[in-house]
Amino acid sequence: MGKKRDLDAAERALGTLPRKGESARARREREAWEIRLAALLRPVEPVNPPPGMFARISEHLAHTKTREALLQTRRSARRWKGIASIAGLGIVGLSLALIAPRFAPEAEAPRYVAIVTADEGGAPGMIVQFDTGTGIATVVPVLSDAPDGNVYQMWHVPAGASVPVSLGLLPDDPRRVDVKTGPGDLFGISIEPPGGSPTGLPTDARWHGEIIEVE
16 A cells, blocks of 8 residues: 555554545555554653754754754654544554554464444444454453443444343453454443442443454
8 A cells, every 4th residue: 555545554553534434445455554553552751852952963063964854753753643642542552553564474374353333423432353263362451440430341342233242340351252253243342330330230331342343
């Protein structure tokens, strides 16, 4: 894919460009970026550089061309910092994500992913990835702590079913889960009292996402 189209897909994944009117190809490219960025969606605490760092770097720049390159780098960093703040990402995390496609191996077996987002506002809640080659489903949580001491609980609704099945509480870190899935399945997250749903059904479901095949 072209460099500009790849960058546009990344910005749509971050929410800095609109998704309305996407073609099927553009949607697949954007969803591929959402997978790459999933592990970076967790809040990143800002870290200030040591005092005088840029001044010390500048002292070692011997000629004008190198100084201009530094200025361009700073301008680019400020631009990406603005994009990252909208998506809840740090500059470093976004930079790593932008080079990830060079190293990401291409899967031979079909792979499925569900981007579980908030019903209101579309904020990401978790990513579910399933590799038919290994039979492993991996949950990547991207939510902060549950409100008022409650917990988040994961749910799975197989295609054609009407009753959700609990997958347990949403973990703090990426976790494997025992679930078979495919296109049309639905995943969700609900807010529950400590220990999980007392009824075996979602109490306050606010995040949903359908599983799709990643090409």
